Amino acid sequence: MQTSTRRGNMRFVSYCLLLLVVVLGVACSNGDGARRVSNDPPRPHVDLNDGDVATDILKVFGRPATDPSFLGCETGAYPPTNTLPPPDEYLINLDLPPEYRWVQVAEEKGMLVSAMLNNLKNYTLSLFGGELFSYVDALMPLLGRTLPPPFRDEMRGMSEISGIPFGELVLYNVFYELFTVCTSILAQDTANDLLFHARNLDFGLFLGWDAKNQTWLTTEFLRPLVIKLTFTRGNRTIFQSVNFAGYIGILTGLKKDAFSLTINERFNIKGGFFGVLEWILGKKDIKWLGFLTREVMENATSYEEAKALLTKSALLAPAYYILGGVRPGQACVITRGQRKADVLSLGLGNGGGQKNSSSNWYLVQTNYDHWKEPPFWDDRRKPAITCMDKFGPKEVGFSSLYNVLSTRPVFNKLTTYTALMQVATGEMEIYIKDCHSPCWPW
Numbered sequence: 001m002q003t004s005t006r007r008g009n010m011r012f013v014s015y016c017l018l019l020l021v022v023v024l025g026v027a028c029s030n031g032d033g034a035r036r037v038s039n040d041p042p043r044p045h046v047d048l049n050d051g052d053v054a055t056d057i058l059k060v061f062g063r064p065a066t067d068p069s070f071l072g073c074e075t076g077a078y079p080p081t082n083t084l085p086p087p088d089e090y091l092i093n094l095d096l097p098p099e100y101r102w103v104q105v106a107e108e109k110g111m112l113v114s115a116m117l118n119n120l121k122n123y124t125l126s127l128f129g130g131e132l133f134s135y136v137d138a139l140m141p142l143l144g145r146t147l148p149p150p151f152r153d154e155m156r157g158m159s160e161i162s163g164i165p166f167g168e169l170v171l172y173n174v175f176y177e178l179f180t181v182c183t184s185i186l187a188q189d190t191a192n193d194l195l196f197h198a199r200n201l202d203f204g205l206f207l208g209w210d211a212k213n214q215t216w217l218t219t220e221f222l223r224p225l226v227i228k229l230t231f232t233r234g235n236r237t238i239f240q241s242v243n244f245a246g247y248i249g250i251l252t253g254l255k256k257d258a259f260s261l262t263i264n265e266r267f268n269i270k271g272g273f274f275g276v277l278e279w280i281l282g283k284k285d286i287k288w289l290g291f292l293t294r295e296v297m298e299n300a301t302s303y304e305e306a307k308a309l310l311t312k313s314a315l316l317a318p319a320y321y322i323l324g325g326v327r328p329g330q331a332c333v334i335t336r337g338q339r340k341a342d343v344l345s346l347g348l349g350n351g352g353g354q355k356n357s358s359s360n361w362y363l364v365q366t367n368y369d370h371w372k373e374p375p376f377w378d379d380r381r382k383p384a385i386t387c388m389d390k391f392g393p394k395e396v397g398f399s400s401l402y403n404v405l406s407t408r409p410v411f412n413k414l415t416t417y418t419a420l421m422q423v424a425t426g427e428m429e430i431y432i433k434d435c436h437s438p439c440w441p442w
């Protein structure tokens with residue numbers, strides 16, 4: 001019994017890996033999965049044993065060697081005009097039993113989550129003829145059953161109300177562990193000792209390129225799902241977050257007078273998929289990225305406590321945690337492996353997200369380790385740093401941060417929203433964003 005479940009699980013994981021390779025292969029070959037024909041040119045060679053596969057794959061996708069995508073810093077973008085409507089807001093009452101917390105979200109956004117999953121299904125259908133999703137429907141609930149209680153029960157409740165199969169909701173929640181590309185910035189207004197935290201959330205890389213519209217299919221489906229959440233306990237606000245409806249972890253969160261927190265993906269197929277595999281095979285001491293942040297937002301009361309939790313817990317996948325506090329100097333980027341952690345704190349010559357920088361009033365984190373140069377075909381760090389330095393420490397605020405995050409290619413076709421946060425006041429502004437051509441795919 002045990003053995004056959006395991007064999008099934010192994011098969012499922014191989015399917016996931018296969019899916020990834022095929023999806024990537026399609027993206028690399030011609031960017032249009034639906035109309036692939038049998039006499040396609042051979043796909044680029046993808047070596048799964050190389051730790052830095054993502055690097056090689058992105059290279060194949062074709063960003064040119066000399067990057068023309070940075071054409072100077074945006075200056076007049078804030079306050080934004082002609083924006084998409086603001087995200088809907090919901091209360092999540094933590095005093096309710098987990099099954100009942102997401103009722104309103106499920107009722108009002110369930111259709112849109114379904115549409116997004118159907119789009120993914122259609123996409124994989126064209127590659128697998130439906131077999132993958134039959135595996136998802138059969139095996140993801142098994143995976144879901146192993147999740148810690150509040151998360152399992154919250155997803156079960158959402159599934160019941162929205163009619164979305166439980167397994168697909170679990171898959172939907174897994175996806176954010178693996179495919180989130182972003183830029184986060186922490187900046188200190190030294191004159192007033194205020195810390196600002198801002199981020200772009202870019203999502204949908206490789207999940208279907210619409211060659212006709214020049215858009216990422218998944219990204220298009222995600223924009224309407226952006227919502228603002230206020231988590232309450234005892235009728236008091238505990239924290240706020242920006243979520244995609246249907247996702248119950250935290251990628252962007254703000255706890256007034258305590259800390260702000262964002263997650264950026266750290267590419268590493270070994271960590272991601274092997275982490276899921278470890279989980280399935282019984283290593284339950286490791287935590288999901290977005291569930292750890294949810295726990296931290298709910299239960300940590302200070303910057304130091306949050307930092308300790310984010311540094312020490314074993315994780316399913318590698319990640320960058322970007323954490324800001326209320327007091328001067330309380331800002332750091334935590335680079336996580338599954339078990340290891342590197343902490344880069346603001347100050348001490350660590351400005352700009354790199355060691356030995358002269359600017360010690362801000363940190364920038366994209367999707368690359370601060371001790372390495374970002375690759376030339378995905379360098380959002382340099383434009384962000386250039387623009388931060390241009391605004392300078394006297395102009396720290398929502399306006400300058402919004403301008404930096406609206407600068408191409410920091411702003412790109414994967415960008416779904418920009419969030420601006422200020423911990424001391426508890427302000428959180430969210431703008432749903434759509435980068436029109438000329439604009440880079442990532």
Ligand SMILES: *[C@@H]1O[C@H](CO)[C@@H](O)[C@H](O)[C@H]1NC(C)=O
Nearest residue numbers: 115116117118119120122123
């Ligand atoms: C999926 O494909 C079917 C058939 O091609 C189409 O009717 C449907 O609209 C597609 N759904 C999505 C969400 O793209």
Ligand SMILES: *[C@@H]1O[C@H](CO)[C@@H](O)[C@H](O)[C@H]1NC(C)=O
Nearest residue numbers: 210212213214215217220221
């Ligand atoms: C592509 O663009 C057309 C025309 O603007 C629009 O009607 C259609 O909905 C778009 N497709 C997607 C998947 O966004």
Ligand SMILES: *[C@@H]1O[C@H](CO)[C@@H](O)[C@H](O)[C@H]1NC(C)=O
Nearest residue numbers: 094095096232233234235236
């Ligand atoms: C929250 O407020 C409602 C109505 O004001 C009240 O009935 C309920 O007991 C309160 N809950 C808690 C946990 O204080």
Ligand SMILES: *[C@@H]1O[C@H](CO)[C@@H](O)[C@H](O)[C@H]1NC(C)=O
Nearest residue numbers: 148150291294295296298299
């Ligand atoms: C936060 O702590 C409470 C009380 O110990 C616990 O019931 C809850 O599950 C925790 N939240 C998370 C997300 O772990």
Ligand SMILES: *[C@@H]1O[C@H](CO)[C@@H](O)[C@H](O)[C@H]1NC(C)=O
Nearest residue numbers: 348349354355356357370371
């Ligand atoms: C940074 O500064 C330290 C101390 O001055 C020096 O030892 C180190 O080599 C420098 N690192 C880089 C990358 O310049």
